[in-house]
Amino acid sequence: xxxxxxxxxxxxxxxxxxxxxxxxxKATFGMGCFxxxxxxxxxxxxxxxxxxxxxxxxxxxxxxxxxxxxTTGHAEVIEVTYDPAVIKYEELLEVFWKSHDPTTLNxxxxxxxxxxxxxxxxxxxxxxxxxxxxxxxxxxxxxxxKPIVTEITKASPFYVAENYHQDYFNxxxxxPYCKMVxxxxxxxxxxxxxxxxxx
Numbered sequence: 203x204x205x206x207x208x209x210x211x212x213x214x215x216x217x218x219x220x221x222x223x224x225x226x227x228k229a230t231f232g233m234g235c236f237x238x239x240x241x242x243x244x245x246x247x248x249x250x251x252x253x254x255x256x257x258x259x260x261x262x263x264x265x266x267x268x269x270x271x272x273t274t275g276h277a278e279v280i281e282v283t284y285d286p287a288v289i290k291y292e293e294l295l296e297v298f299w300k301s302h303d304p305t306t307l308n309x310x311x312x313x314x315x316x317x318x319x320x321x322x323x324x325x326x327x328x329x330x331x332x333x334x335x336x337x338x339x340x341x342x343x344x345x346x347x348k349p350i351v352t353e354i355t356k357a358s359p360f361y362v363a364e365n366y367h368q369d370y371f372n373x374x375x376x377x378p379y380c381k382m383v384x385x386x387x388x389x390x391x392x393x394x395x396x397x398x399x400x401x
Contacts (some may be wrong), residue, residue, distance in 0.1 A: 226250060227286050229294050230257060230323035230357055232277035233302035234310025238384050239280040241371035242301050242391050245399045248288030253281045254363045254370070257323055263361055272315040279323065281360050291329055293398065295336050298322070300394060301387060305348035311383065321353040323360075330354065 233239050236254035243252045256269050259276030269276045282294065302310055304320045324330040333354045341350050362368075371384050392399065 226283055227291070228325050229282045229284060229291060229329070230279050230325070230360065231282070231294075231298050232257070232279040232319060232321040232323070233298060233304075234278070234318045234320075235313050235383070236278040236280050236363065236367065237370040237379075238387055239278075239301075240369070241384050242297065242387060243280060243282050243294075244369075244372075245388070245391060245401070246284075246289055246294075246297065246395070247398055247400050248285045249282055250285060251283040253360075254367045255279060255281060256317075256361045256363060257281075258321065258355065258358055262359070266364055266367065269317050270315075272317055276317060276361075277319050277321050278317050278363075279321070279360070289398065291332055292336070295322070295333060297391070297395060297398075299336070299340065299350075299352075301391065303346075304350045304352045305346050307351045319353060320351060321355065323355060323357040325357050330356075 231239060231243075240252045240254050243249055255278075256264050256274075256276035257279045259269070259274040261268060261274040261276070264274045264276055268274050269278065284294065302320060306320075308314065308316045308319045310318050310320075322329075322333045324333055337350055337352060337354065340346065371380055371388075374380055375385075
């Protein structure tokens, strides 16, 4: 309850920073396996598209195999195209921080490596300000048992992942990984953000 109340306070405090944009915008998040992230953000009202891909590395057009080595510097991320008139960036940040463990460095559950790091790639100064303020507020309030290690860094070239990674949960929901890892996250999303979901 403490974390939920705090998230509401943060949303109210950073909401005034947000202007009144009219067109679709992009947000990019890394929070472990992009199959999980994609499945969650696809459910949100105001989200028009979600693409899984790679960002933050030094190699151009990396393959999944390249990124899995942990040597390219890329993170598995999702690029979210959203309508800020329907869902604000601060709300996307709330879903981001409440849907993974932002206190584990280069790890989410059994997925270990720099490619699974917690990261916000901001696309403009407003997104940077909002993400940094949100992170500081959560850390100052000790919303988590350990400090948040989420990187907040400027967006770099985004490379769309291979076709078989796109829309993964919807196409492979009966697979063991989906049932064991993604489905519980989906159920948590339903409980915490029911009013923000499309269905």
